[in-house]
Amino acid sequence: MPRDIHLDTGRLANIFKARIKNTGCPFCEHDEWELPLQAGATGVGLPWARGQEYLRFGTPAVMLNCKHCGFVRLHSLNALANIIVQDECKTSVLEVSDE
Ligand SMILES: [Zn+2]
Numbered sequence: 001m002p003r004d005i006h007l008d009t010g011r012l013a014n015i016f017k018a019r020i021k022n023t024g025c026p027f028c029e030h031d032e033w034e035l036p037l038q039a040g041a042t043g044v045g046l047p048w049a050r051g052q053e054y055l056r057f058g059t060p061a062v063m064l065n066c067k068h069c070g071f072v073r074l075h076s077l078n079a080l081a082n083i084i085v086q087d088e089c090k091t092s093v094l095e096v097s098d099e
Helices: 009-019 087-092
Strands: 005-007 044-050 053-066 072-076 084-086
Touching: none
Parallel strands: none
Antiparallel strands: 005 084, 044 053, 053 072
C-alpha cells in the first residue's frame, strides 16, 4: 500500500451526513462519535478466519467510538467509495455529491 494515501475524514463526514439517518448510539442514545486513527492509518482491517486460523488481512473498515459508552461501530471501506485518496488529489475530492 503506497504511503501517500490517506483517509479523507472530511469526505467521510459528508458521506455519513448524507447517508446515515439515525446517528444516536444504539446503546446509550448519545450522539458523540470519535474516529480514533493512528497517524498514517487509513482505517482498521477485520481479519478473515479459515478454520481456527485468522489471517492478517481482511475487510478494510472505519471504526468509530461512542464517546459516552465506548460502543464501537464499523463501516466497511468497500462500501464507501473514494474515502481513501491520494494526497495529490486531496483538494479535488472534498466535494460530495448527494445520491
Ligand atoms: Zn453510546
